[in-house]
Amino acid sequence: MIPTKESIEPDDRQLVRTIRDGQTDAFEQLVRRKTSKVYALCYRIIGNAEDAKDISQLVFIKLWENLEKYDPQYAFDTWLYRMVTNVAIDFMRNKQSRENAVNSNLRLVKTSADAEQGVNVQRKEVESVFNEVATVLSPKQKTIFVMNQMEDLPSAEIARILGCRESTVRNHLFNARKLMQAQLQKRFPEYARLWSDR
């Protein structure tokens, strides 16, 4: 039987072992393997491509510096996601305190005529609407919402990543939805109608 690419490639734990043995090349392989995943999560939490890129790079550098602390009995991705969320939440907290005043005056402009005609969903626009209404969420709420709704992680896994109880995650999700719907009602009534028409 000819071995496939998957069967030749070491899994995450094996790669970490190799890196700990002093092979820097293995770390490059690990970075390459996780880049898209880490960047996607950062981008969805932060909502800005350049910042997300910087934060992702910082995550990998922290990963390199703390690799000795990784306990192989836990899933590598859980540990990696914990690092991503910690760095991203810190960044969001700092950014939020700087930009709060500016963001509160921004909104996407839609005429009432557009609202009357109903919503023709455009993906890029949905992304902008999300970034706008998500400004009312705390960094932790937004992180949990993104992980659950966009990364499709179950609340139990999110609780493991954040080191909290599952009920806390569910509370954050509930509050995040409520806050975002109120914000939609206020700033994007044409979208809020979708919920009220149900």
Next chain:
Amino acid sequence: MMSCQNFRAGFQPGTDDAAILEHVRACDACLDWAAGVDPDVLFRSLGGGELIPPGGVDAFVSDVMREVHLRSTESTLVRHHRWPTSWTQRLAVAATLAAAITGAALVYQRDRQTPAVTPGPAVVRRAAASPLRLTTKPVVESYDSEKATIVEVPTEGNGDTQIVMIFDEKLPADL
């Protein structure tokens, strides 16, 4: 990816079905339709898949590795200039310090030690060199006698007045 027809037939509000989510994240027409059934799908449609950072994965990885090599080099240099970590190195440093302290203490002690009695013919080279001279009696700068007994009282520090006692029958009574 499933067809639009299958998607619309199988779509349920609040679904976690991976195939359904994959479709709604890729098909604008079905997203528009699904948002009318379950508005929560709006933001769910933004997820899924993996994203490529600006500049591409290769540039991203090489940036990270450059920084990692830089930091590794820095930490290696810092390790070379750090305090000794092995117990033998620490012991050697401690022994050197102990020897230095003991040597300094011995030198200090020797400097402080002055003879209580100077035997034989004595010469007083310095008498009452204190800057605060309270007496009006004549000052004896030097004294030389074969029969005299001269006693220097040891001082506590450099600033103390040097006390010298001279016992000699030939000395004038009022001195």
